């Protein structure tokens with residue numbers, strides 16, 4: 455998973471510098487942000503430890519990659535040495551500018567959102583980040599607490615890497631709770647105030663929002679963000695790989711289960727929207743979201759799917775764990791559409807083509 459994560463970071467950097475080559479020649483390199491949302495929120499609503507796992511791995515991988523990027527840019531890695539002793543104004547302008555020029559610019563280019571350091575205190579350390587047009591929660595309504603765990607981890611990881619300190623973060627305001635933008639506070643890991651805020655934030659397990667209903671907007675082409683609903687594929691790859699990274703083998707089973715439950719709800723939603731319950735709805739949905747291309751063969755007993763330009767499998771490394779949510783989703787979708795319990799039987803790659811066989815239980 456680390457390989458995929460690091461490669462996605464480098465692709466985002468290349469993308470910000472306009473040096474990124476197309477990863478998907480046919481579909482292009484953007485997805486609808488609902489794709490990532492549906493996966494992350496399915497996991498968070500089913501497994502109480504999933505926000506913590508996502509936060510922690512996003513933080514560790516952002517920190518690791520920040521160090522790599524800083525080195526790539528030719529900056530000394532101890533640039534922020536004795537950051538604690540810097541005058542507030544110098545710290546604010548230097549850190550603010552670096553973040554803006556490199557990390558915020560990567561995210562803006564990838565249409566993840568617009569990140570700005572808006573406030574900084576040195577003693578005790580408190581950095582406030584505002585994040586507009588946040589990809590992670592755009593269009594979500596009615597949440598009782600912020601749910602942008604991936605970005606909370608990523609922001610604390612970037613800042614930990616830059617100033618070489620152990621930091622943590624939590625979200626103090628979120629678009630999903632009705633705010634106009636998301637806001638995060640970052641501070642020292644051992645700071646009681648930060649510690650309490652962070653553990654409170656991550657232990658909040660209830661996703662009190664109907665993210666399946668949210669799909670209506672996507673299907674009806676109602677944009678949920680001023681900057682549009684498309685985001686770079688590498689954001690999606692990062693979110694999914696980070697959600698698995700703590701224990702890919704075990705978590706792949708959770709991803710499959712959550713995917714399968716979501717797939718059933720998705721089938722009903724698509725049947726309502728397209729006016730009929732057909733396997734063809736799947737192709738329409740995936741192409742609408744820019745997730746993949748799908749070819750189908752076979753019948754209700756044995757169904758062969760060939761997936762190409764699949765978001766989770768682009769790039770040279772293709773661990774099957776990355777596909778676990780999608781496979782669960784396809785099992786749930788086909789079962790609900792065919793009205794028979796379908797099971798994933800086999801999957802393999804033939805070059806870039808991913809073959810998936812499903813069959814009915816009996």
Ligand SMILES: [Zn+2]
Nearest residue numbers: 591602628636
């Ligand atoms: Zn948020």
